[in-house]
Amino acid sequence: MPIHIENGKVRLDHPKGSSAEVLLYGATVISWKTIVDGSEPTEHLFLSKKAVLDGSRAVRGGIPLVFPCFGPPSRPEHSKMVQHGFARTETWKLAKQSDDGETLEVHLTLDPNPSIESVYDKPFSLTYVVAITEKTMVNELRVTNPHPSDTLEFQTLLHTYFRAPMEDVRVEPLQGKPYFDKTTMTERVENRELVDVKTFTDSVYGNAEKKSKFTWPGGGIEIESFNYPDLVVWNPQEEVASKMTDMEEYGWHHFLCVEPASVRDFVKVTPGGTWSGKQIVYTIPGRSH
Numbered sequence: 001m002p003i004h005i006e007n008g009k010v011r012l013d014h015p016k017g018s019s020a021e022v023l024l025y026g027a028t029v030i031s032w033k034t035i036v037d038g039s040e041p042t043e044h045l046f047l048s049k050k051a052v053l054d055g056s057r058a059v060r061g062g063i064p065l066v067f068p069c070f071g072p073p074s075r076p077e078h079s080k081m082v083q084h085g086f087a088r089t090e091t092w093k094l095a096k097q098s099d100d101g102e103t104l105e106v107h108l109t110l111d112p113n114p115s116i117e118s119v120y121d122k123p124f125s126l127t128y129v130v131a132i133t134e135k136t137m138v139n140e141l142r143v144t145n146p147h148p149s150d151t152l153e154f155q156t157l158l159h160t161y162f163r164a165p166m167e168d169v170r171v172e173p174l175q176g177k178p179y180f181d182k183t184t185m186t187e188r189v190e191n192r193e194l195v196d197v198k199t200f201t202d203s204v205y206g207n208a209e210k211k212s213k214f215t216w217p218g219g220g221i222e223i224e225s226f227n228y229p230d231l232v233v234w235n236p237q238e239e240v241a242s243k244m245t246d247m248e249e250y251g252w253h254h255f256l257c258v259e260p261a262s263v264r265d266f267v268k269v270t271p272g273g274t275w276s277g278k279q280i281v282y283t284i285p286g287r288s289h
């Protein structure tokens with residue numbers, strides 16, 4: 001079976017060798033593999049060896065979903081929530097699956113339940129689409145506002161932990177972009193053509209390009225995003241990661257987070273409307289790692 005569900009995890013196995021694994025817990029994609037150089041499938045996501053997958057805390061790695069607030073809550077309506085909201089710590093439902101021979105696709109849904117309602121009283125409906133082809137992965141979040149008269153406002157982000165060598169990786173194109181540097185809490189403008197993460201990096205770029213990429217000698221990933229005006233680049237380095245109980249030793253050497261986002265401002269969805277944000281991720285042709 002190309003798509004099957006087992007022990008709270010959805011597996012997609014493409015006939016051309018690519019695969020993905022999505023936990024119902026947080027709708028967290030924890031693995032995405034493709035065949036890059038004609039041999040064994042290569043894992044493109046970082047998942048900490050100490051990540052907790054039992055539903056007791058957000059997963060340290062893969063693609064946790066941030067909704068409806070980014071970072072510590074900044075608005076009264078989010079004040080009962082923990083950092084990054086509840087979407088990454090709720091159990092989603094597998095609502096739909098399809099396989100047309102080229103694309104394997106699953107739809108996971110999340111709607112208000114008593115645990116969410118204890119911290120958030122707005123009506124909403126979320127659908128998260130994960131699809132893989134031989135070479136690509138698509139992650140699309142759809143947010144519907146079922147309220148008859150109130151606008152729904154939220155922040156959201158695909159917190160993607162990519163497996164890459166921290167020392168060598170460079171992100172572009174970010175030159176000239178405004179960004180909020182969370183390491184110093186200052187608003188700045190990026191002057192580097194190629195951005196590295198060799199020091200503690202927590203940068204929230206605005207006005208992001210539709211296509212971003214990061215490369216290192218022998219590897220690279222391109223991200224095409226739709227409807228995400230911002231891009232967060234993060235590597236916690238030892239100073240922050242060593243305080244995380246779920247980060248494996250030296251884990252920060254093996255990933256960077258490049259996160260299509262709508263967080264510098266709040267997305268506004270009119271009554272009855274639906275917002276959707278999407279990333280398409282693929283390895284850069286001719287490169288392998």
Ligand SMILES: O=P(O)(O)OC[C@H]1O[C@H](O)[C@H](O)[C@@H](O)[C@@H]1O
Nearest residue numbers: 058071083084182202232234257
């Ligand atoms: O530790 P978490 O709650 O998963 O957050 C991990 C990180 O997420 C984002 O990248 C934020 O910009 C960081 O400030 C935060 O530290």
